[in-house]
Amino acid sequence: MTDPRLISIEAFDYPLPDGLIARHPLAVRDTCRLLVRHGDGSLEERVFADIAQLLSSDDMLVMNNTKVINARLRFRKGGGDQGARIEVFCLEPVAPADYERSFASRIGCSWRCFVGNSKKWKEGSVTMNVDVAGEGTVVLTARRLRHEGASSVIGFEWDNDSVTFSQIIEAAGELPIPPYLNRDTEESDLTDYQTVYSRIQGSVAAPTAGLHFTPALFESLRQRGVELRELTLHVGAGTFQPVKSETIGGHPMHSEFISVGIGLIEELARTDRRVVAVGTTSVRTLESLYWLGVRASRGESLDELPQWYPYDGHPTAMSRNEAMGCLLDRLRKDGSDVLTADTRIIIAPGYRYRVVDAMVTNFHQPKSTLLLLVSAFTGGDWRRMYDLAMEREFRFLSYGDACLLL
Structure with missing residues (x-):
């Protein structure tokens, strides 16, 4: 060979x-x-x-x-509409490291992620309100736990333990189409x-x-x-x-x-x-x-x-x-x-x-x-x-x- x-x-x-x-x-x-x-x-x-x-x-x-999961999460620093946009792109689960257990988690989980506009998020947490079908509004919180090269380990928590992480990203995330398409994700891409x-x-x-x-x-x-x-x-x-x-x-x-x-x-x-x-x-x-x-x-x-x-x-x-x-x-x-x-x-x-x-x-x-x-x-x-x-x-x-x- x-x-x-x-x-x-x-x-x-x-x-x-x-x-x-x-x-x-x-x-x-x-x-x-x-x-x-x-x-x-x-x-x-x-x-x-x-x-x-x-x-x-x-x-x-x-x-x-x-x-394909809705891996792209878009937060605003400070939680409102005016703060700096922070994009968190989920790559793979860290704790639990098993995909199935991480998606089924109801108490929080952590993922290895790419962070966009990282300079605007040096400390603290970012949050967003997520409307989950049948569960109402859930507050999702993300914290950067540590850097790992070009990526970061991000800890996720939410305030409703009847909701899984799978439901969270399904409701809050965006399907990541390939970057070389040079366009935003459209409704048709979901299928x-x-x-x-x-x-x-x-x-x-x-x-x-x-x-x-x-x-x-x-x-x-x-x-x-x-x-x-x-x-x-x-x-x-x-x-x-x-x-x-x-x-x-x-x-x-x-x-x-x-x-x-x-x-x-x-x-x-x-x-x-x-x-x-x-x-x-x-x-x-x-x-x-x-x-x-x-x-x-x-x-x-x-x-x-x-x-x-x-x-x-x-x-x-x-x-x-x-x-x-x-x-x-x-x-x-x-x-x-x-x-x-x-x-x-x-x-x-x-x-x-x-x-x-x-x-x-x-x-x-x-x-x-x-x-x-x-x-x-x-x-x-x-x-x-x-x-x-x-x-x-x-x-x-x-x-x-x-x-x-x-």
Whole structure:
């Protein structure tokens, strides 16, 4: 395996015309265009709904069921309408650290957050009145507990213990659409920027390849005999961060929380089906499972998968089924039916895929880690695909068109 640390990020730059960035999705999700890259490298243009014809009963389609939360909270210093605006962007829970317990909290919680206009909030607390359906007006208070690099740990409290934090952010927060859309969140985004199968709260960005699927398309896939499976990766704000270092080795990969039920791991341990991942988040989770299986075989911790673990000389002869078997053994020994971990894995040219055989993905930003992942899968053939997509005026980024990489 080639060590990607010395790869120049300039090799993954391309001129993306502003006019090709999709500001809004199409009215019907599965009518977008689909660029298919076949196993022999040939390219074909289809419509996304055709994916039901391109997959078969030999395939397992794996999707990320995360749900985007209303992560952006806008406070006013002093509580009124005239004070300085303080924006608190929730990233991940700190106490309780478990997403489910934090959302269910009725006595307060703390989150790692980005703080906008931070200079105007040096001490004390900020508050806002929140109208919660069925509960009336609740006063939400935020206090900065400590700085942690570019982020801060913010403690939240509210004055009604019959209200959960989930209800608070649902009522008070704003859905955070991608910054490159250069517009405010609109009412339509509340639906458009969620997959039809989203259900586990925690992401601050959507797994956008999944936005193209519809209930009717899923029914077509079931009729084809395609197995549909779910996992969870909560997408962090780091997904939008371009690589700013000259080489990939200088880029600190962001950590993201994954949760996978033991049933899916059991299937992966015994199946010979082709695994088709919906989106780079599903890709990242599935490939992380392999390396967590390697860690399990070595008696190592499964709490976190380090960024460079696949490239650091660890044994790689293990098959997908064997790695999943080792992971199963550890989970059963620990008496757990769900694997939870933080993954920092970076998938870049030189990486050999262990679990994913095909993927559905959108067109990504220049110099992004997502583009590195696509390049690794296509053997460096991404530029030919992107050149064709720009020539034919495909729509790019979160609300844009899709690719099927076989």
